[in-house]
Amino acid sequence: MSILIDKNTRLLVQGITGNEGLFHTKNMIAFGTNLVAGVTPGKGGEWVLEGKVPVFDSVKIAVNATGANTSVIFVPARFAADAIFEAADADIHLIVCITEGIPVQDMMRVRNYLDQKNIRLVGPNCPGLLTPVESKVGIIPGDITIPGTIGVVSRSGTLTYEVLYALMLNGMGVSTCVGIGGDPINGTSFIDCLRMFEEDPNTEKVVLIGEIGGTDEENAAAFIDRYMHKPVIGFIAGQTAPPGKRMGHAGAIVEGGSGLAVDKIQALENAGVKIASHPEEIPELLG
Amino acid sequence: MKLHEYQSKQFFARYGIPIPRGRVAATASEAKHIAEELAGRVVIKAQVLVGGRGKAGGILLAKSPEEAEELATQILAMKIKGLPVRKVLVDEAANIETEIYLGITNDRTARKPVMMASSAGGVDIEEVARESPEKIARMHIDPLLGLRDYQARDIATSIDLPRDHWKVFGQIAKGLWKAYQGSDATLAEINPLVITADNKLLAVDGKMVLDDNALFRHPDLEEMRDLDIEAPSEIEARKYGLSFIKLDGDIGCMVNGAGLAMTTMDIIKLFGGEPANFLDIGGGASSEKVAAALRIILNDPNVKALLFNIFGGITRGDEVARGILAALEVIQTDVPMIIRLVGTNAEEGMQILADAEMITAETLADAAKKSVAAAGA
Numbered sequence: 198m199s200i201l202i203d204k205n206t207r208l209l210v211q212g213i214t215g216n217e218g219l220f221h222t223k224n225m226i227a228f229g230t231n232l233v234a235g236v237t238p239g240k241g242g243e244w245v246l247e248g249k250v251p252v253f254d255s256v257k258i259a260v261n262a263t264g265a266n267t268s269v270i271f272v273p274a275r276f277a278a279d280a281i282f283e284a285a286d287a288d289i290h291l292i293v294c295i296t297e298g299i300p301v302q303d304m305m306r307v308r309n310y311l312d313q314k315n316i317r318l319v320g321p322n323c324p325g326l327l328t329p330v331e332s333k334v335g336i337i338p339g340d341i342t343i344p345g346t347i348g349v350v351s352r353s354g355t356l357t358y359e360v361l362y363a364l365m366l367n368g369m370g371v372s373t374c375v376g377i378g379g380d381p382i383n384g385t386s387f388i389d390c391l392r393m394f395e396e397d398p399n400t401e402k403v404v405l406i407g408e409i410g411g412t413d414e415e416n417a418a419a420f421i422d423r424y425m426h427k428p429v430i431g432f433i434a435g436q437t438a439p440p441g442k443r444m445g446h447a448g449a450i451v452e453g454g455s456g457l458a459v460d461k462i463q464a465l466e467n468a469g470v471k472i473a474s475h476p477e478e479i480p481e482l483l484g
Numbered sequence: 485m486k487l488h489e490y491q492s493k494q495f496f497a498r499y500g501i502p503i504p505r506g507r508v509a510a511t512a513s514e515a516k517h518i519a520e521e522l523a524g525r526v527v528i529k530a531q532v533l534v535g536g537r538g539k540a541g542g543i544l545l546a547k548s549p550e551e552a553e554e555l556a557t558q559i560l561a562m563k564i565k566g567l568p569v570r571k572v573l574v575d576e577a578a579n580i581e582t583e584i585y586l587g588i589t590n591d592r593t594a595r596k597p598v599m600m601a602s603s604a605g606g607v608d609i610e611e612v613a614r615e616s617p618e619k620i621a622r623m624h625i626d627p628l629l630g631l632r633d634y635q636a637r638d639i640a641t642s643i644d645l646p647r648d649h650w651k652v653f654g655q656i657a658k659g660l661w662k663a664y665q666g667s668d669a670t671l672a673e674i675n676p677l678v679i680t681a682d683n684k685l686l687a688v689d690g691k692m693v694l695d696d697n698a699l700f701r702h703p704d705l706e707e708m709r710d711l712d713i714e715a716p717s718e719i720e721a722r723k724y725g726l727s728f729i730k731l732d733g734d735i736g737c738m739v740n741g742a743g744l745a746m747t748t749m750d751i752i753k754l755f756g757g758e759p760a761n762f763l764d765i766g767g768g769a770s771s772e773k774v775a776a777a778l779r780i781i782l783n784d785p786n787v788k789a790l791l792f793n794i795f796g797g798i799t800r801g802d803e804v805a806r807g808i809l810a811a812l813e814v815i816q817t818d819v820p821m822i823i824r825l826v827g828t829n830a831e832e833g834m835q836i837l838a839d840a841e842m843i844t845a846e847t848l849a850d851a852a853k854k855s856v857a858a859a860g861a
Contacts, residue, residue: 275700300668300698301590305627308595338827353743355795359848362795362826379742381592408743411592434746437731437753438762445727445742445764447697448592453610475751477848 199328199373200348200393200400201291201319202267206332209265209289210235211280212272213245213252217295221271221336222250228339230332233263256287269325269334270294277321278303285316292384293334294321301447304382311384318384322446324354324376337361337374345370347483348394350387351406352379352413352446356434359476360406367480372400379446381410387417395425402428402483405470409435410449410456418464430482431470433458485694488531490573491708492690495667496674499659502652503687506575515556518574519549525577528555530562530569533713535608540564545577567712578688579681584643585609586657587673588625588664597625597664599635599657603643605676631661652685667705668698717780724776726765733758735859736781736790736819738774740765748793751848757856760787765794771810778815789858791851792823801825801833809840820858824851 208225212218213235223246226232234251241254253259256268268284270277270292277296284292292311299321311318319326325335329344336354341362349364349371351357357376364371372394377385387405394400403425407414414433421429436458438444440451451457462472473479487495490508497503505522508531509515519526530542537543542564546552552574562569583606591598602620604612612619621642625631636657640650656677664672671693678688699706711719721728727742731749735757739745742764749759761784765777781787794804804825812821824845825833834844843858845851 274697298697300701301670301695302597302627302665302668302698305590305595305597309627341827351743353741355739355741356743356747358795358827359744359747381590382595406743408746416593432747434743434750437749437759438746439729439731442729442762444729444746444762449742449746453613474754475848475852476747 199331200390200397201317201373201375202326202328202332202334204231204331206231206267206334207263207265208232208332208334209256209259209263209268211256211268211270211284213237213250214240214243215271218271219245222246224336224339225333228333229330230334233265234259256283256289260287260289265289267291267334268293270296272296274298274300278307281307281318282310285311285314289316291317291319293319293323293325294384295323295325295335296320297322298447299380301380301382304380308382308384319375320378320380320383322380323378323383324357326373326375327371328373329371335376337376341365342374343370346372346399346401348372348390348397348400348403349374349406350390350394350403351376352408352448353406353434356476357406360404360432360479363477363480369480369483372397379408379448381448387413388420391417391420391425391429395427400427402430404479404483405429405431405465407431407433407461408446408449409433409438409444409451409458409461410446412455414461415464418468418470421465421470422468429470430473430479431462431465432473432476432479433461433465485696485699485706485709486533486713487692487694487705487708488533488571488710489529489690490531490571492692493687495692496659496663496687496690499663499666501656501659501663501674501687502685503690504575504578506573508571508573509556510571512553512556512560515572515574516549516553519546519552522574522576526552527575527577528552528559529573529575530559530564531571531573532564532567532569533710534565534567537564542569570712578678578686580676580678580688581681582679583676584645584678585612585673585675586660586677587671587675588660588669589671591624594624596627599623599625599631599639599661601639601643609675625661630665631658648683649679649685656685656687663692667692667702668695669693670695717783721763721780724773726763726773726777726780728780729762730784731759731761732786733760734786734788735855736760736784736787737793738763738765738777738781738790739793740795744793744795748791748848751852752791752855755849755852755856757852757859760784771807774807775811775814778811782815782817782819787819789855790819790821791855792821793848793851794825796825796827796830796833800828801830802836803829805833805836808837822851822855822858824848
């Protein structure tokens, strides 16, 4: 069992003929993801990867032809918001956007539009999702997890891999790992994932990896305090980050005294979350 | 990216927001000339991208063109919070009766733009927000619909703006919304928006911060970028697509991924060291990129050790190792290097580095401890 993606996921790749799209399509298929279609406007009718995956001109045509129910987006930042709108209008109910660098006003329009249609977006600027053995949607390396009962949710990419790897070395398996992305405005929050993990019968414990900027961790702490029964272990990156500087991720910035690591750690600890002082301590705290 | 006051106000004026007559000058004689044109009292304002210009003596009132020249000379010789004053704005002085704050910014929690207004304008709005938050009116704007007329009226009402100003205030609020949207701003602010002695609304000071990710849509605005506020190393890094921030410590860091880069800084501190920088080398670690990053980090004379922390997911560890060695052939250095590679082909990579007599580390904690020791030695 898992959240959001599993063996019933029928995946479509937007931007499949670009370098990144093609490379990760190959990896997702090698992992075992049921990848049914690709979309690149102007390349409909072609096939990629020696005839394995058909390419369509639009998401709507691809959905009609293949029954795709999930989309992953690799298109460049300046076209990414439009790609999300296109997937939403074709009734894709789970959209995963890997693209980094989408203008924030584009994301505000996207998010307010999706909220009206009740469509879930994961990302942007995220590594995607992975449910061991069943499905991988995005770019998380396929060989650093084993199946298990720990749910992982994170705002980061390689830091998440670091944690997954540490769990695997300690024989700890994962139900689903969700990278919610490092942008200030995203589609899925910590709370959304915590709620799903709480309801998922095969998730027993949750690892939450946050970072400076915004108040998503504080909101998560309030949710954990009120609604969660499953134990949560946390880690917050950016304790040494100077204020007013964007630390790589567009959303990782301490502004006007808000978004500090110390406040997030305090809020989570008050909600009973054990906080690791560094990522390699997480397996120990999961015990 | 921040715009200067004069740039922000000129941009506002394009959207029908009334601003004082005035122009920017790079020399004192230009400032005198502008003051002559404007005839009457003028304000000379330092154009630097930091707050507190007034307190630092960077905003002064001149009663004659001669005095304008004198004060401009004085201000153009100043440094404010370390930044040189390269230009001054010479504006017609306004007779101010009332000072209002009006701004639009992104509310990331609400995922919407928010318009903020206060009758306590003219001062640092963050201070007002801290000390008397009830003095700030807030109104979320639907990003798909834009600012509605009634919302502008509601804002005017909530700051007790006299009714005879509502119409013009509405035009200014809508103009500010269009300026914010038209430039992909993350902040567009008029502070203060004043009511003058002859009962007119006037945007006396303005500030804009633009979304760096949206500058591809605004090449004209990107050209206005002032490089004075960035460290030269940060400008250099941007050329190579590296995300780099200089810090004050002595342990350089080269990491792939922003979250892991922050974590690497944090763990150095946890084990008693001080990071010299944040550096995200991004996906892939070609020898060219590694070399550029090495040059930038080692350019800082404080750096006594350098920690590489690379998680090889898509990037393969052996490729990274070869990239590092190739870069080190180009860049000679005595600074000790501590290298940790994890993930795909990490063992091969570590073997290559061990053969080259580099210090290697298995775990993140181990890497941090070795770096702290090397920097202290």
